[in-house]
Amino acid sequence: MSRSVDDPCEGLPNGNYPDPDECTRIYSCSNGIAYLMDCPEDLYYNEKTDQCDSPENVDCGCSDGYEQYDRKCYKAFGDKEPYEEAFATCRDDGGVLAMPRDEGTHEFLIPLKNKVDSEDAFWLGINRVEGGEFAYYDGTPLTFQAWYPGEPSDTGGQEDCIMFYGPGWDNKWNDIPCFGPEHPFICEKFYRV
Numbered sequence: 001m002s003r004s005v006d007d008p009c010e011g012l013p014n015g016n017y018p019d020p021d022e023c024t025r026i027y028s029c030s031n032g033i034a035y036l037m038d039c040p041e042d043l044y045y046n047e048k049t050d051q052c053d054s055p056e057n058v059d060c061g062c063s064d065g066y067e068q069y070d071r072k073c074y075k076a077f078g079d080k081e082p083y084e085e086a087f088a089t090c091r092d093d094g095g096v097l098a099m100p101r102d103e104g105t106h107e108f109l110i111p112l113k114n115k116v117d118s119e120d121a122f123w124l125g126i127n128r129v130e131g132g133e134f135a136y137y138d139g140t141p142l143t144f145q146a147w148y149p150g151e152p153s154d155t156g157g158q159e160d161c162i163m164f165y166g167p168g169w170d171n172k173w174n175d176i177p178c179f180g181p182e183h184p185f186i187c188e189k190f191y192r193v
């Protein structure tokens with residue numbers, strides 16, 4: 001369920017709803033109007049019981065093994081998989097291959113991946129689309145790029161996937177064939193899942 005934070009009660013029946021971004025916050029909706037409430041300190045809103053509750057009873061925040069940055073959760077997987085399998089592993093885990101959309105996210109992901117594997121390159125959720133440009137896997141255009149010098153090279157005209165190099169290559173990006181070798185990969189999920 002996704003709602004506009006500008007108008008969080010639009011189309012919703014009267015009642016209490018969890019804030020999509022803040023575990024402690026409640027939207028109380030009355031005739032389409034949102035009233036914001038906060039749980040007492042250290043308690044999370046439990047949608048199932050409609051009560052403020054201990055955090056361990058509430059499904060909020062990043063899943064096990066995922067780390068939060070800017071309302072998304074990220075996890076580096078050290079298992080080397082072909083692109084299609086890495087893509088499927090993220091999807092099966094409730095997310096997608098990581099789509100770094102700004103420099104802050106990119107910088108956050110560097111130590112996250114390097115502590116899992118500091119040598120190999122990681123698959124990202126970026127692909128070449130119609131017309132030869134790159135886009136995030138969800139079809140939105142790139143809002144940030146970190147290419148290694150000389151990349152993207154599209155060698156042989158078939159480098160349609162992206163890998164995130166290790167520190168030996170300055171943690172930059174390279175385009176490679178999607179059917180290329182197996183690599184570790186990074187998945188991302190929404191903060192509240």
Ligand SMILES: [Ca+2]
Nearest residue numbers: 153154174175
């Ligand atoms: Ca390349």
